[in-house]
Amino acid sequence: MPADQLTATFAALADPTRRAILARLIAGECSVTELAAPFDMSLPAVSKHLRVLERAGLIARRPDAQFRHCRLEAAPLKEVSEWAEKYRHVWEHRLNRLDAYLQELQTKERSHGRKPRRK
Amino acid sequence: MPADQLTATFAALADPTRRAILARLIAGECSVTELAAPFDMSLPAVSKHLRVLERAGLIARRPDAQFRHCRLEAAPLKEVSEWAEKYRHVWEHRLNRLDAYLQELQTKERSHGRKPRRK
Numbered sequence: 001m002p003a004d005q006l007t008a009t010f011a012a013l014a015d016p017t018r019r020a021i022l023a024r025l026i027a028g029e030c031s032v033t034e035l036a037a038p039f040d041m042s043l044p045a046v047s048k049h050l051r052v053l054e055r056a057g058l059i060a061r062r063p064d065a066q067f068r069h070c071r072l073e074a075a076p077l078k079e080v081s082e083w084a085e086k087y088r089h090v091w092e093h094r095l096n097r098l099d100a101y102l103q104e105l106q107t108k109e110r111s112h113g114r115k116p117r118r119k
Numbered sequence: 120m121p122a123d124q125l126t127a128t129f130a131a132l133a134d135p136t137r138r139a140i141l142a143r144l145i146a147g148e149c150s151v152t153e154l155a156a157p158f159d160m161s162l163p164a165v166s167k168h169l170r171v172l173e174r175a176g177l178i179a180r181r182p183d184a185q186f187r188h189c190r191l192e193a194a195p196l197k198e199v200s201e202w203a204e205k206y207r208h209v210w211e212h213r214l215n216r217l218d219a220y221l222q223e224l225q226t227k228e229r230s231h232g233r234k235p236r237r238k
Contacts, residue, residue, distance in 0.1 A: 007133050014129035019202075026209060074210035081203035083138075084196050090145060091193035 005057070006083060009076040012056035017041070018049050022058060025072035032068050124176070125202060128195040131175035136160070137168050141177060144191040151187050 012018055021035055036046040050070065053059040057076050062069045131137055140154055155165040169189065172178040176195050181188045 004135060006138070007135055010129045010133035014126050014133055016123060016126055019125070023205075026206065072206075072209055074206050074213060077203050077206040078210040081200065081207065084200035084203060086142075087145065087191070087193050087196040088200065090191055091197040094193060 005076060006079060008056040009058065009080055012052050012058055013080070015049070015052075017046075018053055021046075021049060021053065021070075022072060022077075025059065025070060029062075029069045029071040031064075032070065035070060124195060125198060127175040128177065128199055131171050131177055132199070134168070134171075136165075137172055140165075140168060140172065140189075141191060141196075144178065144189060148181075148188045148190040150183075151189065154189060 013022075017039060020039075024030070024035060024038070032043070032047065032050065035050070036043050039046060050059065050061070054061060057073055059070050060073050062071070132141075136158060139158070143149070143154060143157070151162070151166065151169065154169070155162050158165060169178065169180070173180060176192055178189045179192050181190070
């Protein structure tokens with residue numbers, strides 16, 4: 001696992017094809033050929049993405065007689081979730097303020113005709 | 120906001136200095152000079168990181184008479200959290216399996232002396 005796991009994880013996730021590969025692996029292990037099928041991409045190009053995901057510890061590969069099976073390794077994604085969680089109160093606070101503002105507008109609308117309360 | 124917001128967000132987060140800047144901004148708005156203070160880095164180098172964060176919509180800058188104040192924009196981080204959430208059952212399943220295995224080991228230990236049940 002790299003020294004700065006989060007940096008490696010975020011760098012690996014900064015690509016829509018790599019995120020689509022991870023999404024495919026939620027359903028379970030599959031071969032490189034199966035993984036490559038939905039992409040309009042050569043097998044070597046897909047393999048390059050798999051190497052990035054593997055180096056970041058997001059997938060593991062099991063060598064087989066015929067296929068190389070890939071499986072999802074979710075530990076780095078747990079770390080991403082925990083990292084983002086530290087910011088939850090920031091976006092919830094923003095949404096709460098928006099909610100309070102909308103309620104204020106509705107109250108003003110209901111008391112239409114009465115002099116609106118100044119802030 | 121870029122067409123592929125998640126890619127832009129992950130690319131911006133793939134740097135420890137940029138993540139440290141965001142962490143500093145949890146406490147509230149501050150000037151570029153204040154943001155740069157804890158880093159052993161020139162002001163232009165910090166400004167470069169701020170531009171990356173700004174382009175990704177992770178911070179907003181308010182021009183001031185004397186300072187340029189930065190504030191955190193948490194909406195892209197909410198998106199990161201929601202994206203990671205889709206993988207929660209994968210890591211929880213992995214932890215549950217580990218837990219089940221440890222319980223099995225403990226049960227075997229307690230029944231030490233009795234013939235262990237074969238799987």
